[in-house]
Amino acid sequence: MNLNKIPLDKEIILNTTEEVIRRFGPDKANITDVAKSLKVSHAAIYRYFNGKTALWNAVTERWLTKMNAALEDILKEDNPADIKLFHLLDEFAESKRRSAIHDPEMFANYMKLAHSSVEVIKKSIEEGINRIEKIIVQGISEGIFFTESPHQAARSVYLSTGVFINPNSFEDPNRKQNIRSVINLLIRGLKNPN
Incomplete structure (x- = not known):
């Protein structure tokens, strides 16, 4: 078991998405940036949010x-x-x-x-x-x-x-x-x- 791995949930994804939006701005930030920051695949995020629009709406x-x-x-x-x-x-x-x-x-x-x-x-x-x-x-x-x-x-x-x-x-x-x-x-x- 990797103790450094952060368990993924909606709150962690939303927090990371806010950080990504603040870092890159809303026009340049994307779901790839969120996945990279969390060190997970796109598929892991899609288990919680059905695409970028759903994720950005939830953050907003x-x-x-x-x-x-x-x-x-x-x-x-x-x-x-x-x-x-x-x-x-x-x-x-x-x-x-x-x-x-x-x-x-x-x-x-x-x-x-x-x-x-x-x-x-x-x-x-x-x-x-x-x-x-x-x-x-x-x-x-x-x-x-x-x-x-x-x-x-x-x-x-x-x-x-x-x-x-x-x-x-x-x-x-x-x-x-x-x-x-x-x-x-x-x-x-x-x-x-x-």
Whole structure:
């Protein structure tokens, strides 16, 4: 038995794939690089993932889950819905910007998948809308927000703030002020009973 051999599982493959993407970038990284790093054959990786697309999707989904962990924490805050929604939307915009700065290769991988409308991205968008909807429902029960369709309002709020996860907005010197202005406008709109 070779004691130096690392047992292979999904988590090890995902960790190695992230390393490979960070080393070579999402455009140049491939499954061969992952297999070489793990000192295994392609076939060993295919036992866990059905090709590069499935592997890259799994890596992106895991990365999004880690990045969105702070958003889940905000849902648990003991705050009124308007404050909670402000925190959630502000963190949503800033987490993408931080990841683009501190983890540019993984952010580029995310953007690459976003342009091809992969299911992982669609799932992430729906999760974002659902987080907002939970807060809107809380706000309705608190008598703070007024809307007949919390889900549609959540979708509109998500779409209104989506511009701030676009890399083109990251260098805008007025970015933070713009984010807060849009969030405050959206919250005022939700508070309006008419």
